[in-house]
């Protein structure tokens with residue numbers, strides 16, 4: 001590689017300054033491990049900074065619950081960890097069933113999740129109406145998880161980046177990793193503009209670009225880019241306390257204390273090469289229609305902004321987290337499939353344990369990269 005470039009050496013290199021990369025840098029730095037994070041743009045510029053802001057365990061796949069439980073505990077002490085609460089509030093999360101089949105699915109999930117210590121309360125049609133009078137007609141049942149909530153995504157990744165820096169991590173923004181070579185026992189990364197970084201351990205936290213970073217080292221881990229479509233309304237009187245979602249596919253919606261209603265559903269378009277995405281007008285119209293059926297009062301408000309964000313989605317809708325099945329020193333954490341904002345504070349903690357201790361008490365069963373290794377069931 002080019003000798004004229006500035007050359008750095010560290011213990012752990014992290015590619016990607018979303019919440020996953022920043023959380024990893026923070027947890028490593030707290031254990032006094034030298035690490036350098038390379039971010040192509042600004043920390044939190046992509047999914048981590050523009051997402052919906054939902055912080056929920058309810059409805060998560062069971063394989064994610066050990067990680068989600070740990071993440072929820074970290075969300076509750078964010079102020080102490082990163083010097084700000086990221087506007088996290090435990091407002092509760094309400095999941096709505098449109099028919100009896102969805103109601104049965106809610107009930108089944110509550111039963112299963114209880115084994116992981118996650119509590120949900122099943123609400124009848126009548127209980128829903130009494131407790132949330134602003135809801136539209138036609139919901140067969142709901143489930144309420146009091147422990148869940150919401151936060152402001154604009155704030156959280158920069159808070160983690162700042163805390164990581166103050167603990168001693170090196171965070172370099174505006175550095176795009178363009179090549180990686182295996183240089184046993186570690187790796188050499190080349191980033192633009194002009195940097196070479198030597199590291200013993202490499203963490204791929206490149207979000208929707210994670211598959212591409214893995215491919216630079218000859219590793220095939222599948223994810224496709226998607227662009228969840230988001231909208232925000234002008235302020236309405238504050239009434240909607242919980243974060244809302246559907247039992248099946250559909251919209252998600254929350255109201256922030258200034259009265260604006262943030263909601264999303266469906267997809268926009270994405271160009272991974274140019275690192276850009278766009279909301280879709282047709283998707284936005286359909287989402288507005290559905291949101292007004294869920295909260296009829298929303299029909300009185302104008303929409304003031306629409307946007308989308310770039311996310312990586314895996315074939316089984318579960319993130320890829322853990323050691324590479326074939327290359328010592330390489331760890332992946334990407335493909336969060338719409339769940340990574342909630343999980344990321346714990347993902348960094350678990351990665352730091354795997355890197356430094358070789359194990360973590362938090363189970364990653366069902367999430368590890370090895371499930372996509374050639375010959376395994378998920379790879380077929």
Ligand SMILES: Cc1cc2nc3c(=O)[nH]c(=O)nc-3n(C[C@H](O)[C@H](O)[C@H](O)COP(=O)(O)OP(=O)(O)OC[C@H]3O[C@@H](n4cnc5c(N)ncnc54)[C@H](O)[C@@H]3O)c2cc1C
Pocket residue numbers: 015016017018019020021038039040041042043044045046047048049050051052053054055175176177178205206207208209227228229230308309310311333334335336337338339340341342343344
């Ligand atoms: C619109 C939207 C709504 C969502 N809503 C929720 C929600 O309510 N709750 C929830 O839990 N999750 C939600 N998600 C998912 C969540 O935002 C993501 O799973 C999470 O932010 C992923 O974090 P990350 O750090 O892996 O990725 P990112 O935040 O995308 O960060 C990856 C970073 O890697 C950088 N990078 C990529 N390639 C390179 C390279 N070659 N060199 C250097 N840097 C590179 C990128 O610039 C980027 O900043 C949503 C996502 C979107 C898009």
